[in-house]
Amino acid sequence: MDIKDIIKPENLVYGSSKLLIDTIMHYCPGCTHGVIHKLIAELIEEMGLQEKTIGVAPVGCSVLAYNYIDIDWQEAAHGRAPAVATGVARLNPDKFVFTYQGDGDLASIGTGEIIHACNRGENFLVVFINNGIYGMTGGQMAPTTIEGMVTSTTPGGRDIGLNGFPLKMTDLVAQLPGTSYVSRQAAHTAAAVRKCKRALKKGIQNVLDKKGTSFIEVVSTCNSGWKMTPVQANKWMEDNMIPYYPLGDLKDTDKKENVTGN
Amino acid sequence: MKGNEVLAEAAIRCGCDGYFGYPITPQSEVMETLMEREPWNETGMVVLQAESEVASINMLYGAAGTGKRVMTSSSSPGISLMTEGISYIAGAELPCLVVNVQRGGPGLGTIQPSQADYFQAVKGGGHGDYKMIVLAPSSVQEMNDFVDLAFELAFKYRNPAMILTDGAIGQMMEKVQLSDYKKRLTEEEIIGKWGDWATTGKPASRERNIVTSLELDSNKNELNNRRFQEKYKRMEAEEQRYEAIRCEDAEYIFVAFGTSARVCEKAVDLGREKGHKIGLLRPITLFPFPKDIIGQLAKNAKGFLSIEMNAGQMIEDIKLSIYEAGLVRRVEHFGRMGGIIPNPAEVLEAMEKMFIQKSE
Numbered sequence: 001m002d003i004k005d006i007i008k009p010e011n012l013v014y015g016s017s018k019l020l021i022d023t024i025m026h027y028c029p030g031c032t033h034g035v036i037h038k039l040i041a042e043l044i045e046e047m048g049l050q051e052k053t054i055g056v057a058p059v060g061c062s063v064l065a066y067n068y069i070d071i072d073w074q075e076a077a078h079g080r081a082p083a084v085a086t087g088v089a090r091l092n093p094d095k096f097v098f099t100y101q102g103d104g105d106l107a108s109i110g111t112g113e114i115i116h117a118c119n120r121g122e123n124f125l126v127v128f129i130n131n132g133i134y135g136m137t138g139g140q141m142a143p144t145t146i147e148g149m150v151t152s153t154t155p156g157g158r159d160i161g162l163n164g165f166p167l168k169m170t171d172l173v174a175q176l177p178g179t180s181y182v183s184r185q186a187a188h189t190a191a192a193v194r195k196c197k198r199a200l201k202k203g204i205q206n207v208l209d210k211k212g213t214s215f216i217e218v219v220s221t222c223n224s225g226w227k228m229t230p231v232q233a234n235k236w237m238e239d240n241m242i243p244y245y246p247l248g249d250l251k252d253t254d255k256k257e258n259v260t261g262n
Numbered sequence: 263m264k265g266n267e268v269l270a271e272a273a274i275r276c277g278c279d280g281y282f283g284y285p286i287t288p289q290s291e292v293m294e295t296l297m298e299r300e301p302w303n304e305t306g307m308v309v310l311q312a313e314s315e316v317a318s319i320n321m322l323y324g325a326a327g328t329g330k331r332v333m334t335s336s337s338s339p340g341i342s343l344m345t346e347g348i349s350y351i352a353g354a355e356l357p358c359l360v361v362n363v364q365r366g367g368p369g370l371g372t373i374q375p376s377q378a379d380y381f382q383a384v385k386g387g388g389h390g391d392y393k394m395i396v397l398a399p400s401s402v403q404e405m406n407d408f409v410d411l412a413f414e415l416a417f418k419y420r421n422p423a424m425i426l427t428d429g430a431i432g433q434m435m436e437k438v439q440l441s442d443y444k445k446r447l448t449e450e451e452i453i454g455k456w457g458d459w460a461t462t463g464k465p466a467s468r469e470r471n472i473v474t475s476l477e478l479d480s481n482k483n484e485l486n487n488r489r490f491q492e493k494y495k496r497m498e499a500e501e502q503r504y505e506a507i508r509c510e511d512a513e514y515i516f517v518a519f520g521t522s523a524r525v526c527e528k529a530v531d532l533g534r535e536k537g538h539k540i541g542l543l544r545p546i547t548l549f550p551f552p553k554d555i556i557g558q559l560a561k562n563a564k565g566f567l568s569i570e571m572n573a574g575q576m577i578e579d580i581k582l583s584i585y586e587a588g589l590v591r592r593v594e595h596f597g598r599m600g601g602i603i604p605n606p607a608e609v610l611e612a613m614e615k616m617f618i619q620k621s622e
Contacts (some may be wrong), residue, residue, distance in 0.1 A: 052463045054328070057474075066472045072461035074327045075474035078352050080320035083312070087324025088461070090308050091280050091332070095463055111321070116313035 017041040019070045020048060025063060030230025032220035033062055035187045036129065040100070041069045043204055052178050053096045056081045058110075059120035061135040062103035065140075079110025082117035085124045095205055098125040103144040104134045107169045111143075114173065119139045121178025121212030125203045128169065128215065130223040132241060139225035146244050151225070166244060170217040171221040174250040183252040186219045186242065188234045200247070211253065219245050265405045266432040269335060269361060269425075270295035272409035273307070275442040279330035280308040282321040284340060288429035289363035289374040292335040305446055315340040317394070319360070326356040327473035329452040329460030332412050335361035337429070338379050341368060341387075346421055349388030352490070353475025356396055357416035359409065360394070361425040363432040366601035374601025375429035377571040383426045384549040384579070388548045391487060393494045395423040395501065396548040398519040402436035404511050405544075409534040410441060419493055421460070422470075426548060428571070430521045430603060451608065504552035508534065509559055512541030514617045517556070517580050518569040519545045521603055528606035529613070538618055549582030551579045557587025565592040565617045569609055572597055592617070 019041040026045040027033045043055050050071055059078035066073035076084040081099040089097040089109040106114050106128050114126065132138040133151055146166050148157040158166070176181040181203055185196040196218060203214030219241050221234035269292050273281060283293045284370060285362070293311060301307035308325075312318040317417065318334045335346060341362045351358060366376035382441050383396045385434040395415045397408045408425050416423040447455070453462055477483040479597045505523075508530055509515060517528040523544040533540045543566075545552045556566070566584070568577040574595035596612035598604045 050463075051465050054461045054463060056324070063476060066470075066474065070464065070470055072464045072471045073473070074324060074461055075354070075472070075476055076323070077320060077346060079315070080323075080347070082321035083317040084324035084327075086310070086312075087282065087321035087326075087332070088328055089324075090310060090321070090326045091330045092328055092462075112313060113317055116317065204287070256278075 008143050017045045019045045019068050021068050023067060025068060027061065028224040030216065030221065030223040030233060031061070031238045032187045033232075034130070035193060036127065036218055037065065037068050039193065039200055040098075043197065043201055044060050044069070044071060047204060049096050049204070052094065053098070054092070056085045056088065056097070056099040058099070058101040058105040060105045062100055062102060063130065063136065064101050075091060079105050079108070079254065080113055081105065082110065082113040082122070082126065086117055089144075093123065093210075096204065097123070100127045100205070101129070101214045102131045102135070103132065103142045105127070107143040107167050108161070114169070117178070118173040118213045118215060119176045119178045122157070122188045123207055123212060125207050126213065126215045127200070128217040128238070129220050130245065133221040133222045133225040135222045135225045139222070141198045144169070146240060168245065170215065170245075170250055173215050179215055179247070179251060180253045181210070181214040183249045184217040184219060184245060186237070186246050186247055188221065189194055189235060204215065217245070219247065263402065263438050264291055264435050265402045265427065266291035266363065267295045267407060268402050268405045268438055270272040270299065271440055272406045274299060274305060275441045275443050276300045276413060277331060277411035277446040278307055278333055278413070279446055280310070280325050280332040281324070281334065282310050282312050282332070283334050284287070284312050284318050284336065285317045286337045286340045286433050288339045288365060288375070289335050289361070291432070292361070296322055300344050305332050307446070310429060316347065319344040319351070321355070323347055323351050323356060324353065326358040327354070327461050329456035329462060331447070333359035333361065335363065337365045338367050338376070339361045341379060341382065345382070345388035348394065349390050349392060350475050350490055351422045352392035352394065353390060354473050355420040356422065357413070357420050357472065359412045359416060359423050359425065361427065363468035364426065364428040366599065372601035373429065375571065375603060376599070377428060377522060378573070378599065379426065380548065380570065380572060380576070383424055384551065392490060393422060395419065395497060397428050398426050398548050399431060400520050400523045400544060402431065402434060402438045405431060406438050406440055410444070412491070415531055419497060421443055421493065423586065426520070427504055428521050430435040464604060470563055495599040501547055502550050502552040503546035504555050505546060506543065506544040506555065506559070509541035509543060511539055512559075513539040513564050514604065514613060515540045515563050515566050516540065516569055516603060516609070517545070517566055517576065518611065519548060519576070520540065522569045523543055525604055525606050529610040532606055533610050533613065538613070540613060545576070548576070551583065552577070553583030553586060556580060560584045560589045560591050564621065565594070567613050567616060568595045569594065569604065570595065570597045571599065571603060573599055588603070
């Protein structure tokens with residue numbers, strides 16, 4: 001059987017989203033950004049939101065996110081995406097607005113902006129990629145770097161006495177009354193990707209329903225920054241990151257019982 | 263009405279879509295007035311108190327990126343915090359209005375009026391080669407008039423505009439003729455006017471719009487910079503604004519803007535009574551600086567005295583204007599600093615000592 005006999009429309013079981021732009025991504029092989037971009041593109045397409053979506057890209061590895069998803073985008077200054085998105089959403093209340101931010105952007109330089117946007121209950125979705133490192137600038141320590149983790153600015157491993165504790169932003173924003181749905185996900189296995197997509201969909205729906213801020217963390221790898229192969233990085237994340245950043249919903253105001261355990 | 267209150271009223275009346283701000287003396291009445299007026303009930307204008315000046319300016323970026331008419335106001339230390347955002351706004355070529363009701367610096371300085379942010383306003387302020395359109399009102403009436411003018415210029419050039427005023431004009435009460443109401447643009451009108459760049463949501467009919475100041479390809483980034491510089495040159499060619507008072511036969515000319523210009527206007531009257539042939543050139547646009555008129559006046563005038571509430575900043579632009587006109591004239595500076603407004607007598611005395619008595 002020739003390959004052309006197999007590649008027929010009737011045999012198609014899976015395709016890439018039309019909103020995912022057909023170009024070479026700048027992300028390293030093994031990086032989770034591409035998977036999460038794909039999920040967002042799929043959801044915007046499936047939910048028919050292209051004409052009303054405005055994405056806000058961060059500074060960090062995903063600074064060029066606007067090259068990959070075929071929607072209107074704004075590129076924010078480092079850490080300021082929640083303020084930019086506030087400006088967009090407040091003046092365009094019927095649009096679907098989301099930010100896409102890494103952990104250096106959201107959990108370090110932009111801590112003030114994210115806390116206050118979530119606390120005001122700004123009506124947008126925050127997608128927070130936590131890989132415990134500054135990927136773009138060459139693998140320096142992030143606020144989310146876990147204890148003992150080696151980075152280029154913690155060559156002996158993160159020392160709590162010197163650097164303080166890894167910051168759990170998602171737990172923090174779950175406490176704020178302005179957030180409606182707060183969840184921590186991953187995207188390293190097929191099952192995790194499916195769960196992640198469900199969480200993102202719920203976050204988007206909450207924004208469409210004007211329920212306030214939805215916040216979805218995706219615990220991710222940075223195999224280049226971690227100096228590992230993609231497979232090793234996934235294993236390391238499962239063994240080390242996820243125990244500190246456990247997956248699941250932290251808050252869902254649709255449910256009577258707040259799922260936050262703390 | 264107070265100058266600061268007029269800024270708020272003018273914003274509502276000129277069809278402003280949104281205001282984002284953070285309290286700081288001596289301009290807090292702008293947001294207070296807006297919150298009391300509740301324009302969201304009247305025109306739909308959004309007013310939001312942000313958590314910081316850094317957040318305010320980035321909210322402005324986001325809203326301006328959707329083609330809306332948006333503004334913020336602050337005072338000197340707050341403007342310093344905003345300069346990062348202003349640089350991004352200039353780099354992304356977004357129109358918006360930033361009002362600086364200046365106070366004395368450096369640092370926390372004082373809450374009294376000052377003009378020490380001239381360099382910051384007209385030379386860029388943040389990182390990178392950029393310029394803002396800078397308007398300098400010298401009366402409460404101009405606080406009203408310049409809000410709409412600033413927006414018109416900002417949108418004409420897709421560039422941030424600044425109203426550079428100070429605590430004196432912000433706090434001062436004068437009679438004012440408020441502008442008539444202008445309707446806010448509808449979503450359709452925004453798409454019609456700014457649809458080629460504003461992020462209003464991508465329809466199938468156009469390419470996606472991206473608001474960004476990032477261009478990693480140096481060749482392309484140089485082209486972007488060339489485009490910006492050409493735009494600033496166009497502003498210099500088309501938008502120089504000034505008021506010339508008793509300059510026709512003047513041998514010596516004060517150059518002053520804003521509050522200083524009010525002081526100098528009085529000093530000109532006092533000097534004329536004493537028989538001095540003096541006049542006042544009041545720059546209204548600080549960028550573009552009204553260098554053409556200064557070059558023309560330099561043909562007949564013997565000297566220029568820059569009166570500023572700072573250590574001497576605008577004087578550099580006066581000297582450059584005369585140099586570019588191919589002339590040589592003496593230019594001096596007299597200023598008060600730290601929040602002090604000079605009085606007409608000391609300004610006139612400076613003119614007499616530095617120029618008139620020396621020429622006799």
